[in-house]
Amino acid sequence: MKKAVFVTGAAAGTGYCIAETFAKNGYNVVITSRKNENSEVAAAQIAKDHGVEAWGYELDIRNEQRVKDIFADLDEKGVFVETVVLNAANLGFGNDPAKGMDFWTVPVEEFQEVFETNLVWNFMIVRQAAMRMKEQHKGAVVFISSNTAHAAIPNRSAYCASKGGINAMTKAFAVDLGPFGIRVNVVLPGTIKTERWRKMGASAIGGQMTPLGDISDFEDVANAAYYLGSDLSKNVTGTEIVVDGGMTSQLYPRLLDQLIKEKNQ
Secondary structure (H helix, E strand, O other): OEEEEEEOOOOOHHHHHHHHHHHHOOOEEEEEEOOHHHHHHHHHHHHHHHOOOEEEEEOOOOOHHHHHHHHHHHHHOOEEEEEEEEOOOOOOOOOOOOOOOOOOOOOHHHHHHHHHHHHHHHHHHHHHHHHHHHHHOOEEEEEEOOHHHOOOOOOOHHHHHHHHHHHHHHHHHHHHHHHHOEEEEEEEEOOEOOHHHHHHHHHOOOHHHOOOOOOEOHHHHHHHHHHHHOHHHOOOOOOEEEEOOOHHHOOOOHHHHHHHHHHHO
8 A cells, every 4th residue: 555645725825845855764654635627737836846755636625525535546646644734725715815804794604615625625535535445454644723713813713713613623533533543633723924925925923923023935834734643653642832922812912012113212
């Protein structure tokens, strides 16, 4: 059997970096994206750069049969998904990242879709992977959640609540799947230096808000995911790793004191 990591939303950004980190450490890679072309291009690049086998699949929400078909195809290829990293998510800001989902006007259908993606869809994937892991009595599931599960941000109630649900689901799965040798953990990133973050420019939350003075690169999240998804953490399950520069450790950012002093001068 060929050992592989399965990473959702891995055609670019954080997901791609996670897939690449596992590839650098000898894992074959399965990449999913909502567009088949993107997943196949990303898989081909990782295979070329790191000398592993890689496969790309198109995968969208609300389609359990598609999830089953992908894992059946991997079975035929002799691929054992030893690790699943659930990176893809509905960010829950509707059509405008700057405004988010207004509590008073957001359609219930949009609110509901965030949960369908971040909880129900992930459950579909974990269950198919766990069926195979159970046979091998070995496997790791890593959710990519958010520090907003613990400290909310304005107009993102669906997103914050769904990420809190992921954290709770992690513990529940750890209990249910532990007897079968399957570990389940979660990474909670803060703000990440994505292309969307860069485009936001001056309005983006910067590193000056964190105790460490910086926000996360893709690699920061990928390294945490690799630790939890590999044998480096073979006796770790049901736990959270927060990767946010210390943002959620503080009552308020030190920068606030400075701004108040400047205002009063």
